[in-house]
Amino acid sequence: MRTGLIAVQAALDAARAPVHLFLRDDDAGWDDTRLLRLLDCTGRAGVPVDLAVIPQACSEALARALCARIDASPRLVGVHQHGYAHANHETTARKCEFGDARAIDEQRADLCAGRRRLQALFGARLDTFFTPPWNRCSPATPPLLAALGYRALSRDRGAPAQGALPEVAVDVDWCKERAGGDDRIGLLLARRISACGGGGSVGVMLHHAVMDAHDLALLSALIAATAGHAHARWTAMDEVCDCVSEHFETKEEIL
Numbered sequence: 001m002r003t004g005l006i007a008v009q010a011a012l013d014a015a016r017a018p019v020h021l022f023l024r025d026d027d028a029g030w031d032d033t034r035l036l037r038l039l040d041c042t043g044r045a046g047v048p049v050d051l052a053v054i055p056q057a058c059s060e061a062l063a064r065a066l067c068a069r070i071d072a073s074p075r076l077v078g079v080h081q082h083g084y085a086h087a088n089h090e091t092t093a094r095k096c097e098f099g100d101a102r103a104i105d106e107q108r109a110d111l112c113a114g115r116r117r118l119q120a121l122f123g124a125r126l127d128t129f130f131t132p133p134w135n136r137c138s139p140a141t142p143p144l145l146a147a148l149g150y151r152a153l154s155r156d157r158g159a160p161a162q163g164a165l166p167e168v169a170v171d172v173d174w175c176k177e178r179a180g181g182d183d184r185i186g187l188l189l190a191r192r193i194s195a196c197g198g199g200g201s202v203g204v205m206l207h208h209a210v211m212d213a214h215d216l217a218l219l220s221a222l223i224a225a226t227a228g229h230a231h232a233r234w235t236a237m238d239e240v241c242d243c244v245s246e247h248f249e250t251k252e253e254i255l
């Protein structure tokens with residue numbers, strides 16, 4: 001990990017302005033024990049984490065636990081919608097809950113039912129951005145989200161461009177990349193920090209359900225190596241969303 005952390009610090013040193021770093025953890029509703037362990041880890045470090053919550057998987061007990069943490073430290077934990085049931089509806093294409101196999105009326109019904117469930121569980125704590133399961137959706141989904149009042153979409157940085165609503169993109173898939181060794185994540189983050197040159201955002205996607213004690217130790221080390229740096233700002237997605245929205249102009253007709 002040391003080589004990766006040194007690369008991150010060097011990239012931050014070279015940045016012309018502070019970089020917004022953020023953590024998006026997916027699949028809240030699965031493996032609550034590991035989720036709470038991750039929140040303990042980020043909470044101890046004083047760094048925000050945004051949870052993409054699966055409406056159909058989130059129990060009332062988990063919601064109560066998350067609400068208590070949000071109310072105690074509103075800056076440190078955020079919740080937003082992650083699909084509806086995390087169900088794959090494609091038969092031949094890559095896995096997708098909001099893909100071409102799903103008619104727009106079915107997508108609308110799923111989005112609204114999921115949002116109603118999360119609003120009942122989290123009330124005003126719920127952020128109005130949307131992370132689609134498997135980070136992908138059909139071209140019709142972003143205009144639908146915009147029409148329903150969602151303020152942003154979060155997918156991979158390389159997702160197909162869309163002009164319907166602002167995008168809070170993630171850059172590094174922690175659980176996929178950590179297989180490449182302890183330095184891999186730091187090296188990828190350094191590359192993205194260098195590419196944005198300061199003033200931009202760098203998102204790290206986590207999946208707590210498959211993160212073990214070693215992952216949490218690596219994450220703690222990454223946070224410790226960056227937290228005091230003048231060019232690193234660990235930021236909530238809501239704030240990144242504000243920055244992205246400032247520069248966003250709608251290019252598509254709203255449905």
Ligand SMILES: [Zn+2]
Pocket residue numbers: 026027082086133134
């Ligand atoms: Zn997911």
